[in-house]
Amino acid sequence: MKNKYSCLLVLAGILIGQLTLQAQDAKAIVRQTFKNFAPVLDYSCKASFNFDIPGLNIDHIDGTIFYKRPNKFRVRSNGIIFLPKQNPNQILNIIADTLTFLPVWIGKQTVNNTSCDIIQLVPLKDVDIVAAKLYIDAKGYVQQAQITSKENGTANVINTFDATSKYAMPAKSVISFDMKKFKVPKMVAVDINSKSSTVKKDTGKTTGSVSIVFSAYQFNQKIADSVFTEKD
């Protein structure tokens, strides 16, 4: 009888220890990830955008991304760019905001041929983001992120890194997101009264994606605040 209880106690101790270890691991993993880009106070980079969004017909375009701590983000280009609201900037903000999100280790998975820890970030306050799941590899790089917000549904970000990747900044990101049905005011639709307006092409697709290829990162260039506010 005494042995049974002892075994149970030992098992419980191991479990609690494991959980504690894992909790400490989740925090450590997130801390490591944060540490990777902690030196980055701001950055700019060239970005090449490609769009695959049902209902939107947009060609490839090049632009420049600007970021400044804590949450300034701007895309500038010669043309129009549609970025989902769940943009790459969000991941950095979530990881940095340790007071709002509690990291929980929930397992391992291979992503991009890399073994990753799955960290669930649980919001401790009532915020727009209701859940975030990060797939972080051994180097602390976020290989994949799934972010769910009240307003915009779920976005899935898959990052690709290469040898030049510095401060855990990806070389490529593919953002997939839920699509809402677009309601166009009839009077402003260009095909009103047109022959072709009676034929509605419904592809059945409900998700869109934007892929961004990053290059020529420049870090800590002391980007002025005006870059984020001046008009195009």
Add this chain to the structure above:
Amino acid sequence: MIKLIYAELFKIASKPRSYLGLLAITVIVGLIHLAMLSDGKNYLDFIFSTFSQTFDISGKILNGNLIAFIILQMLVVQMPLLVAFVTGDIISGESAGGTLRLLAGRPFSRTQIFFAKYIASAVYTAVLILWLGILSLVVGRLLFGDGDMMVLKSDGLTVIRAHDILWRYGIAFLIAFLSLMLIASYSFCISAFADNSITPIVICMATIIIFTIIGTLEIPFFDYVKPFLFTTHMIVWRNIFYQPIDWSEITVSMAIMVAYIVGFTGVAWYHFKTKDILS
């Protein structure tokens, strides 16, 4: 014949009503530019609100290319009226004023007089569309700058890159000119039958309004009728701003418009050639 064309152009240029169309375009476009300067962002926010819920849209949305497009869309009904106002008066106005008998007894044949008037009408129509193009696109780009253009369709949105726009506008204006020539031919045809200036204008506008309303009604019965309404084809210039461009639809519509023009002009010519001038 050149002399006759020049004489007809001179008459058009001398009539105050010819300038009403140009003035109207200037005022309307000016007002739209003013409105866009003061409140354009809010207007576009409303139009693209459905997309703003899902996306952060960056770039220069409010630019001269988009505003030119909005202006062209808005003037779909007004432009035919401005054309018919002059072309509908070209024969019937002379008939009512008694000057037709002054011309028709001269050595030039009725056919020559007819086509001199017709060509003058075409030139006036071209001037109107050119003026519209200059004001909406050239002045618009000067005021609001260049940029990509967002074109809303009932099933989504197309973004046309800035470098890909000007040639589209060139073709769109050519097609728009063809559309307005259809109206000019129609009002010219009625003018050949009427004895006063008002009848051609009223009939022309009534026809456009009725056809446009029928075109808007999404009742299956009218689907059989719509392909035969010339107003259905007059708006095909918009298709230039689709991606990809359906050239076959554009070509078919242009061919139908040409057929209407030839038909109306042929009927008008035959009647003018053979009618007894009693006024």
Add this chain to the structure above:
Amino acid sequence: MKIIQINHLVKTFNSFTALSGVSFDVNQGEIYGLLGPNGAGKSTTMRCLLSLITPTAGSIKLFEKELKTNRREILSKVGYLIEKPDFYGYLSAKRNLNLLAAYAGKKISSTRIAEVIEQVGLNGRENDLVKTYSHGMKQRLGLAQVIMHDPELIILDEPNTGLDPLGIIELREFIKQLKQQGKTIILSSHILSEIELIADQMVIINQGKVVLNGSVHDLLHQDDLHVVFELGAVEKATSVIQTSQWLSQLESKTATTMVFNIKQPEIGVLNHFFNENNVQVTGISYRRKLEELYMSMTQNIK
């Protein structure tokens, strides 16, 4: 040379026949009068001459050539003014003439235009808009556009309409001048006296048919007037004139009147004759023969 040859001209408008076989010729250098009541077919005939109206049947030759097949050549030698003078009111007289010169088929210099403006008495007003002109001024402008290309044939439809007496006299003199220049003129008028005074030949049209055609002089004996003397004693007057020259000029008599065919200067002489022979003359009146002729030819329209 026959400038105008109209042969069995017929024109029907739906069920209404405006012309039923009108035929007449106009010789070169003549002034030809076209008379008839309203709706007789005068304007229709003139419009047919100018190809403003297409005849239903019949032929028209001008300058001895078929109008149908030689239209351009023929009409370049014709000047016309049909009904009231209408112009482009938003243009000046000079601009109107310049504009119409483009349609004339031959080059007309600005010098020539200035010349005709002066000839019709519009110099000083040539740059004013036509809509500010009086009817008389428009009529002058109408004549200016008729002659500016120096036509050989002039067609005038009711040119006297709306003119004051001075205007009528000026127009008459103008037409006579044109005849002296060797031009052929065909004109219609409601003012019978004008036709009587200036026309060489005339035709009366009634209900689309020619009812009378010929030389004015021959038709009217223009020197003679029908003078009606109202007398106190017709029998006494009859016996008095039995042995006088006046007997051959007596046309008819009633119980109170005697009608003589005499020239105008002879009216006073005859009046004096009656007074000398104690025949009381209570009144004298005369009617132009053309009026009588006209009335007799057109009375049956009602």
